[in-house]
Amino acid sequence: xxxVTQTPKFRILKIGQSMTLQCTQDMNHNYMYWYRxxxxxxxxxxxxxVGAGITDKGEVPNGYNVSRSTTEDFPLRxxxxxxxxxxxxxxxxxxxxxxxxxxxxxxxxxxxWLTVV
Amino acid sequence: AQSVAQPEDQVNVAEGNPLTVKCTxxxxxxxxxxxxxxxxxxxxxxxxxxxxxxxxVKGSYGFEAEFNKSQTxxxxxxxSALVSDSALYFCAVRAPGDYKLSxxxxxxxxxxx
Numbered sequence: 001x002x003x004v005t006q007t008p009k010f011r012i013l014k015i016g017q018s019m020t021l022q023c024t025q026d027m028n029h030n031y032m033y034w035y036r037x038x039x040x041x042x043x044x045x046x047x048x049x050v051g052a053g054i055t056d057k058g059e060v061p062n063g064y065n066v067s068r069s070t071t072e073d074f075p076l077r078x079x080x081x082x083x084x085x086x087x088x089x090x091x092x093x094x095x096x097x098x099x100x101x102x103x104x105x106x107x108x109x110x111x112x113w114l115t116v117v
Numbered sequence: 118a119q120s121v122a123q124p125e126d127q128v129n130v131a132e133g134n135p136l137t138v139k140c141t142x143x144x145x146x147x148x149x150x151x152x153x154x155x156x157x158x159x160x161x162x163x164x165x166x167x168x169x170x171x172x173x174v175k176g177s178y179g180f181e182a183e184f185n186k187s188q189t190x191x192x193x194x195x196x197s198a199l200v201s202d203s204a205l206y207f208c209a210v211r212a213p214g215d216y217k218l219s220x221x222x223x224x225x226x227x228x229x230x
Contacts, residue, residue: 043220
């Protein structure tokens with residue numbers, strides 16, 4: 001019952017460093033997402049993917065990159081980390097579309113707490 | 118564009134009393150509506166959803182929500198709150214054919230013993 005798995009759970013970065021947040025799901029979901037959560041702001045969509053090889057920008061994509069080489073994996077890359085990227089990051093997945101029957105629920109990972117100093 | 122409003126930042130109730138967390142939405146077409154709960158330092162856990170059918174939806178941990186199309190609301194309710202229900206609650210909406218959820222800012226629920 002792994003669901004959506006994110007690593008690392010916690011990380012401190014220095015300004016200008018780069019890192020990758022890993023995300024994998026074992027539910028054969030077609031859609032995958034990266035959200036960031038800031039206090040009092042709800043969740044904002046960074047990037048999403050509708051399937052392997054296809055990605056697109058969400059509401060707040062600047063400073064991030066993604067790739068989707070397989071159905072299972074959707075890593076988020078932070079290039080040149082900035083203090084504004086201090087946040088909690090959530091990966092999520094869902095089956096959406098006529099070919100999928102799971103009922104549209106988006107399932108979330110446990111989160112990655114990132115601090116940029 | 119779709120959006121969600123959770124008008125209360127905080128809700129405080131005594132254990133055993135009814136709990137209500139309010140949510141209103143704006144979306145084109147018939148909405149898909151969701152409630153999630155987040156405990157400290159944890160991810161979002163799915164509670165319940167409305168896609169179609171019965172306006173009263175029952176979910177996990179004794180929670181339920183009522184879809185009201187005329188008032189564009191989807192309030193979360195629990196008849197008798199527990200201390201363990203203390204958490205951050207998010208309402209979310211998705212338009213049919215859309216790919217993403219739009220979230221409210223969240224409501225912190227505190228249930229006192």
